Amino acid sequence: MFAKISNSIKVNRSSEYFRFVIGQKELRLFVLLAAMVAIMAVLKPDTFFTSTNLFNILRQISLITIVAVAQTLVIISGGIDLSVGFNLGLCGIIISYLLDAAFNPALAFFAGISAGLLIGLANGLIITLVKLPPFIVTIGMAYIARGLAFVVTEGFTIRVTNEFVSELANGYVGPIPIMTIIMFVIVVIFSYILNHTPFGMKTKAVGGNIVAAKLSGINTVTHRLKIHVIGGILCGIAGLLMIGRLNAGNPNAGMNYDVDSIAATVVGGTSMNGGEGSILGTLLGSMILGVMRNALVLLKVSMYWQTVVAGAIIIAVCSIDYLTNKNK
Amino acid sequence: MFAKISNSIKVNRSSEYFRFVIGQKELRLFVLLAAMVAIMAVLKPDTFFTSTNLFNILRQISLITIVAVAQTLVIISGGIDLSVGFNLGLCGIIISYLLDAAFNPALAFFAGISAGLLIGLANGLIITLVKLPPFIVTIGMAYIARGLAFVVTEGFTIRVTNEFVSELANGYVGPIPIMTIIMFVIVVIFSYILNHTPFGMKTKAVGGNIVAAKLSGINTVTHRLKIHVIGGILCGIAGLLMIGRLNAGNPNAGMNYDVDSIAATVVGGTSMNGGEGSILGTLLGSMILGVMRNALVLLKVSMYWQTVVAGAIIIAVCSIDYLTNKNK
């Protein structure tokens, strides 16, 4: 009995601490974001703190956030996906190509998103069955996807004139870009799935301790496959939106989305070790990076310095997060 | 007593097994490399299997191999370094800049290599003290290094006319490129350090189980710092050779070396999880990829298809390695 009490006292202390931190993780990011917005609002009231500019930022981050949701799921499940960028690019190319060849648009979209799915599936199969490290598999797959985009286009960009696609990427509902709405819907859906469904719990379990997950009767192979397939589909959707935004299928579109999506995920507080993380955090991470990029231009930071500052800010944001976390 | 004997019989067998596998890792890669060379020698005897072309390949892989040695050390110690490419780029830029400003060449080399060291140190400090994931720290640092290269050059390439630098990168000793000799020396030194010194043993221990390493009295913080510093210095040396090879300090040089060095390391059989790996394996991995790139051009694979084939080969090589390993 005494053991009981003493245990509960100590655990209490340490677990309360942790509940606070976890519950507050998103809040801390939100405060940081708010601070950045506030500073910019003071520095550049006319140009930054206008509804056009703010909605602009929201639209600018929409695509990368969708990809980052895919990345976050993969990372939480214990993997990493460096092929998201060129996967997205290839999906866009396929859709543009088929639209250009006057295919039925619905069919074209379906084909493009299926391509994303297939690349995700291929990643998943090689990772789970051949058991190669996700890092190298997805790098290889990135090359393949990028190359296929070149093969399809022979280097040309394909013009996209489809109204629906254009509207998706550039249209508004009231003042809110449609793309942003799509992003929010995706964030909400996957945040819900991650936190409130057996699927989400299994995802964390697979990433947190794959042996334990397996022993609990989870089919870890199919689960990881599903995660990669979902990631692939999200890349496909992002590819569709991308060609709308670019009005063209450009085989280089999506370049850097691998690194950028990982940055958003990590800034958003998801652990690179897997097992835990937050989609909402990823959204906030993406917003913080989006505001940063916007601010650097509005503050007229020289283009030479921008890259330096961007790198420093990424490290700084993560450090602040870590340090404030530690002090509490 | 009975237990003893029967145990030792069992164990004997299994340790032999393990020794066999480990010892054979490099041999397997070597066989693969030899097979690729043999196939190419049959397919393209006139263009591939000439001493010029073979020495060419050796020179082409020298730079990336030096960087991959740094990467291998970092990965074995449990980390990853995505800043190697732009670190190398920045070091090259600094050396070119100082040479151009008519500084004493020795001083210029020293400054450039010190820059590499400092970037490595900065990576190491943030990773060990702020305890951020190496992935994100080195991505941030890559941005910073790249940006600084732009700041120094304002986007220009800086011409390098120093004879010594040029000779290092382009000269020969007999038929063998000097750069290749430097590479071999580095490979031999670090292979020796990794396998035959306390430093190497500690590196594997830190990567294999950092808690146990710490509890065994290893100062894991300083050890990881040292690894990153060594990695930085190797990048600095690679930067020096790079400007010799390009006859210029180009702020885009080193692009992709992060991914390429990881590919060479993984193809070379080093585990992404840390704790074990081989510098010799990395050299072989780098050679396999170098022969592949050369072969793709000599076989006149269309530039559009090359990327696809390269990605597929990277995955295939790793898979072959895994599957043959499993069968034994």
Add this chain to the structure above:
Amino acid sequence: MNGEVILRMKNISKTFPGVQALKDVSFDLKKGEVHAIVGENGAGKSTLMKVLGGVHLAEKGEIEINGIPVEIHNPRDALNHKISVIHQEFNLVPTLNVSENIFLGKELTKKLTGSLDKRLMKKRSRELAESLGLNLTNYDAPVRQLSIAQQQLVEIGKALFNETSILVMDEPTSVLTSKETEVLFRLINQFKKEGMAIVYISHRLDEVVTISDRITVLRDGEYITTMDNSEKKASKDEICAHMIGRRIEDYYPERKEDAISDDVILEVKNLTTEGYFEDISFNVRKGEILGFAGLVGAGRTEIMKSIFGESKYDSGEIILDGARKKIKSTTEAIKEGIVLVPEDRKQEGLVLLMSLADNIAIPNTDQITSLGTIVRRKKSNLTNEYVNKLSIRPALINRPIRNFSGGNQQKAVIAKWLATNPRLIILDEPTRGVDVGAKSEIYTIVNSLTEAGVGIVFVSSELTELLGVCDRILVVHEGRITGEFNRTDATEEKIMRAAAGMGNEM
């Protein structure tokens, strides 16, 4: 019906690369019985149960459940046959909380939405946890925040929530103290009555004799015998003899009184770390074995880690050979001659990827290096010296340490420290998960060390062992020292009272 054979494993063989872990082993289990499996480290107990649990596929043999042959290819198949296994290694997801871990793979969902019914899961797991004596106020903390013992209770709870007719417990008590063990035994007896069949694996022969109805002995992957224990009177000596093929003469070696000198090696004064321990004062003399008893989570491990320089302490003094020392890192501690054998050898003691020789060499590189190079011959000489001294078996120094049995791994950790010539060795649960033979060897090693003038701190949750080995025993309760007993006047009763915070024998 109780007494019916529910499970029959026939002629099971399983080979790992180079090791035949099981040779033609047969095993049967009846409803309503507790069937213990005992054997040395590496005898194949866990492997047999992993075959049953679908973790490993046997290359030969059959499994029948209720007389019907079944195929078990993966853990799901096992669960479908109502087989629940509490594995020896911890198998919780560290990032998930208690209720998520308990319900993983069998999540409770809301009918309408299919979403997780978190509240119900939490309520159920709280009820269960309380019945196991695991009273947490916060069930939302990830389980990595719990102590090892608490995690073990969660694992037990997890298995109990499966619909189970065969329950396998692979060393469930190795991290529990007698208090929790008692609770567990009560539960086991209740399950028995309900007709559950239970496999119980343990190195604690007392427990085995107390709880089991039959005892099967494995040795070197082979079936040796099955002993009847319905009267709870099986002879431990006999079990031992079957296990290791010989009888153990002196289980606890005799302590020589004159081994203890008056020189104090280590004196700890008022050591405090808020939230973990408070006002800890004690000393260790040359050649003395000082025991630390306490309940799970009492704070002993934290105290030891602070002395070893691995964690910081808030206040207090550490005095070595009369001089005050501020030890800030493990490196400094080792330099001062203090070493620690940690309680979790796989996570903290060994680099599993490395060989036996390398693991021993890590803190001793100075001795085997000349001109900056590790001299292979010096390394093997050093390793062989300690492999022989501690009779680590098999004496294959280049074999990866992960392929050694638990007892031999533990001896390797001790060996790596002995090679540094320490003055004080802290052993934290040094016999956890170690078979009787190896245990006795570890006691002998510890004993002989004191004769060489080394001071020993011996932390253990097994009272019998503390009483058998130590010269003096301190008891820790809630981070404070609540009792001190000499070898002559210590009894289980007195120590338990102090550990529970009821004693006043200061």
Add this chain to the structure above:
Amino acid sequence: GGTGKQADQPTPDEGDKPAAPAEKRTYAIIYPVIHQFFDPVTTGAQAYAEKLGNIELFIHAPEGGQVQQQIEIVENLISMQVDGIAIGSTDPEALAPYIDQAIEAGIQVVTFDSDTPNSNRAGYIGTMNYEAGLHMADVIAKHIGEEGKIIILQDVPTQGNLVERLQGIEDRIKEKYPKIKIADVQSGYADPAKSVEVLESMIEANPDFVSYTGIGGAGGPAGIAVWKARGWTNQDKMNISFDNTDENIDGLRDGLITALVSQRQHIWGELIIDSLNTLCDGGTIEEHNDTGTIEVTIENIDTYQDER
């Protein structure tokens, strides 16, 4: 001498300059990528803006040539409410609607370097890249005697202006020079080191080539590095590449490059500012201001910039 189509624009020294704008104006110049090729544009524009006065310049580029990043820059400039934008598109199709958005927001837009014809931009200043390709083919043909194998190194195989140049070369050779054979086209992805490597391998694969052409910014310098490493000069094999970057000019002087087809980006800066001023003042400009290409050889190396 230069055979490309020449622009009908005032050279810097002619006197009839528009005066400084009445109110202060902010113009942004956006490059497709950070590259030294554009430095003459920056210096030209800055010097000219200073001379005129009352103009603030803001120079920007996506550092690695990423389309999305350039789009974001345009959007951010709209937020900044600059007066004029001059942009070299990374992807003409992609940038068109954003250019139109800027115009709708009341910003004057001209394009340079690579055009965005599907947008409402007021005009394009720079090289017509297809024509530049034709010109290149003529230059190669002239130097190799209209006969022999040539090899070509592309940068990123998707960069529109580079694709046009390559197309121009291929079309002109097909049409006019049947004895010239394009033996190989490979890509170095604008990575300096990779370009060197691919070129070396290409040379091994085609040892009998007579001339090499680098299409993009990394091409000429890669040739220089390889020629130097092999101890070649333009007597052994020819390197005929695009652009008068410092490296290429040095290579020409050092006898490592036979000829360059140079763009005239040093006059773009002034033309951009003049055009934006005109537009802001309510005037109109020509839709295509082809500044042409010039062949640069060792003969005209010191004077080609003055040629028209």
